[in-house]
Amino acid sequence: MVDYDAAVAAVQDPNADPILLAKIAYENPEFGANVAVNPRCYPGLKRWIAEFGDERARETLAQYGFTADAFGGPVQDQEAPEQAAQQAAEQQPADAYAADQYAVAQQTAADQPATAQQTANDQYAAAQPAADQYAAQQPAAQAAFEEPVATNPYGFTAEQALTTTDQMQIAQIAQYAPELRACIARNPNTYPALIEWLGQLGDPAINAALAFRQ
Numbered sequence: 242m243v244d245y246d247a248a249v250a251a252v253q254d255p256n257a258d259p260i261l262l263a264k265i266a267y268e269n270p271e272f273g274a275n276v277a278v279n280p281r282c283y284p285g286l287k288r289w290i291a292e293f294g295d296e297r298a299r300e301t302l303a304q305y306g307f308t309a310d311a312f313g314g315p316v317q318d319q320e321a322p323e324q325a326a327q328q329a330a331e332q333q334p335a336d337a338y339a340a341d342q343y344a345v346a347q348q349t350a351a352d353q354p355a356t357a358q359q360t361a362n363d364q365y366a367a368a369q370p371a372a373d374q375y376a377a378q379q380p381a382a383q384a385a386f387e388e389p390v391a392t393n394p395y396g397f398t399a400e401q402a403l404t405t406t407d408q409m410q411i412a413q414i415a416q417y418a419p420e421l422r423a424c425i426a427r428n429p430n431t432y433p434a435l436i437e438w439l440g441q442l443g444d445p446a447i448n449a450a451l452a453f454r455q
Contacts, residue, residue: 242268242438257281260408264434266290266298267412273298277307289409293416389446393418406430415439426450 243251248265251257252275259281266276266286273294276282278301282290291302302308388399397414402424405411415425415435423446425431426439436454439447 245269248272252276252279255280259283259286260432260434262286263289263408263412264438266294267416268438270295270298274301277302278305285407285409289413293413389420389423391418392420397421399424403428408432411435423447423450427453429454 243261243265248269249272251261251265252272257279262276262279262282263286265272266289273290274297277287277290277294277298287302287307290298291307294302299308388403391398395413395417397418399421401410402414402418402421405414405428408430411425411428411431412435414421415438422439422442422444426436426447427450431439436451440451
């Protein structure tokens, strides 16, 4: 958890890390109004504060014309088909790995003669088998994981917790659906600050999920 002094300094910093601001808003609701007016508070975070922040934070945003309704309704999206979400969860880490390798190769090519373009393409091709192997292993790993039963009143599901790429939704699930925290711990899109916080909870199921990430 962000300590009080660090939170005070961050909300007053016009160059604050947006992820740190999100962590402060999530862990220290009393700073919600301060986070909302920080120039580094991005629209998605304002949307979350407008819906889930304390009264003072919501009133502060309302003064600037930001309300939950102004952002188009509830933050969580329950409409995505389950099959599409599962396929995205299985393929995304593999695609990201291959894409990262290609990006590195492209940057190298930009600083070298034109013949380096072939090197970039070769490196991408070399990265693809490893990415495919990772994707092939994912279904088995998912099958070995027993999904918890969702009991939260907000409609968050285990599949959402395992697959969503929305950082605000990940934070919401961690806060409002504690029974799904083990799923959040396995989600490859969960941001490092939240992973660190989950590791401090001392929950065996969460620890096992974190071990899976490593």
